[in-house]
Amino acid sequence: MSVSIDFPPSGLTARTRIKICGLTREQDVDKAVAAGADAIGLVFYARSPRYVSLERAVQLVRRLPPFVTPVGLFVNAEPAQIAEACAAIPTLLLQFHGDETLAQCEAPGRPYLRAARMMPGFDLLDFAQSCSSAQAILLDAHVEGYGGGGKVFDWSLIPSGVSRPVVLSGGLNHANVIDGVLRVRPCAVDVSSGVEVGKGVKDAALMRQFCEAVREADARRADADSGY
Ligand SMILES: O=C(O)c1ccccc1N[C@@H]1O[C@H](COP(=O)(O)O)[C@@H](O)[C@H]1O
Numbered sequence: 001m002s003v004s005i006d007f008p009p010s011g012l013t014a015r016t017r018i019k020i021c022g023l024t025r026e027q028d029v030d031k032a033v034a035a036g037a038d039a040i041g042l043v044f045y046a047r048s049p050r051y052v053s054l055e056r057a058v059q060l061v062r063r064l065p066p067f068v069t070p071v072g073l074f075v076n077a078e079p080a081q082i083a084e085a086c087a088a089i090p091t092l093l094l095q096f097h098g099d100e101t102l103a104q105c106e107a108p109g110r111p112y113l114r115a116a117r118m119m120p121g122f123d124l125l126d127f128a129q130s131c132s133s134a135q136a137i138l139l140d141a142h143v144e145g146y147g148g149g150g151k152v153f154d155w156s157l158i159p160s161g162v163s164r165p166v167v168l169s170g171g172l173n174h175a176n177v178i179d180g181v182l183r184v185r186p187c188a189v190d191v192s193s194g195v196e197v198g199k200g201v202k203d204a205a206l207m208r209q210f211c212e213a214v215r216e217a218d219a220r221r222a223d224a225d226s227g228y
Contacts, residue, residue, distance in 0.1 A: 015218050016181050017188035018211055019071060019167070022050035022148060024200035029063040031204040036211035038068060041095065041192070044085060045075040048148060049199035050192070054088055061089050071095050071113070075146050082108050095138065097147050102130060111135045113167060117142040118153040128163045136187060137162065141170035150193030152176065155183055174209035181217035182224075189214060 020032045021041025032040055042057045043050040052060065061070045072085050075098035086092055086108055094112040096105050105112050114134040116127050119142035128137050139158065143149035152171035168186035173194030181189065195206040 016186065016214050018214055019188060019190040020192070020195060020202065020207060020210075021071070021073065021190055022048070022192040022196070022200055023060060023202060024050060024052055024056070025202075026060060026063055028202040029060050032202065032207055033063070033065060033068055035204070035207040036215070037207070038188070039071050039093070040064070040068065041071045041073050041190070043073045043148070044077065044081065045073060045097070045146070047075075047145070050148060054085055057085070058088050061091075069093050073097055074100075076100065079104070079107060086110055093135070097138075097140070102133070105131070106133055113138045115140050115147065115169075117147070118157050118170070120154070120157065122157070124157070124162055125159055131164065134164055136165040136167050138167040138169050138190060139184075139186075140190075148192050155180065158184060172210075174206065174213045177210060177213045178217040178220070181214060182221060185221070 017038040018036060019039035019041055020037045022043050023029050023032060023040050029040060042052050042060065045051060064070060070089055070092055072092045073095040074082055094108060094110050095115065096112060097115040105114060112134055113136050114131040115138045116124055118139055131137060140147050141149065141151035141153035143151050150171050165187040167188040167190050168180050168184045169190035172180060172189055172191045177189055191210055195202050195210050197203045
């Protein structure tokens with residue numbers, strides 16, 4: 001039986017969720033949670049400078065309180081690697097950031113985010129239609145090496161009427177995220193480079209400033225929506 005999930009239009013989203021990605025150290029997990037992250041990203045892509053082994057990821061996930069979601073980021077991974085991660089971390093939400101097919105995204109049987117690498121000419125409407133089982137489409141800049149490049153893409157490339165909720169990503173930081181939330185109205189934002197002092201090394205103050213900026217954007221958005 002196929003199940004279709006109805007999602008709230010972005011205007012009804014109570015608050016913009018925050019994912020902080022590329023964590024490699026316990027102290028950064030604690031600080032991300034304290035700053036207000038709803039999700040933390042664990043990069044299982046071996047070519048990334050933010051790569052964590054599964055053993056390390058399990059240690060990091062143990063730090064999480066209830067209701068903070070661990071997200072496993074994969075780039076063209078072998079099914080066995082994904083299955084092993086799902087078994088070791090039962091609450092893992094999957095993020096596919098490579099060239100995975102729909103069948104490969106659905107095979108683990110877990111909720112997943114599908115990354116779209118935005119560039120002029122990319123048909124996001126068609127892409128979202130083809131990922132109908134994705135919990136959300138994560139919009140990132142098209143960069144060499146698949147992602148985590150700290151590059152902002154042209155938000156005017158996002159058409160209206162995308163058929164899945166969107167997560168805004170790509171070069172976000174505390175200075176530009178308010179504009180991003182107000183313009184794109186995503187269900188969530190995702191940041192990595194913009195809260196780092198070194199690859200995989202996060203900064204407590206930058207994470208806090210980022211989360212505060214998102215809350216500020218939500219307040220402005222609520223005011224705008226209520227006609228203040
Ligand atoms: O973080 C990485 O190293 C990475 C590697 C391969 C694919 C994606 C990766 N990170 C994701 O990229 C986006 C944007 O990150 P940034 O804020 O521009 O640095 C984000 O979704 C990360 O999860």
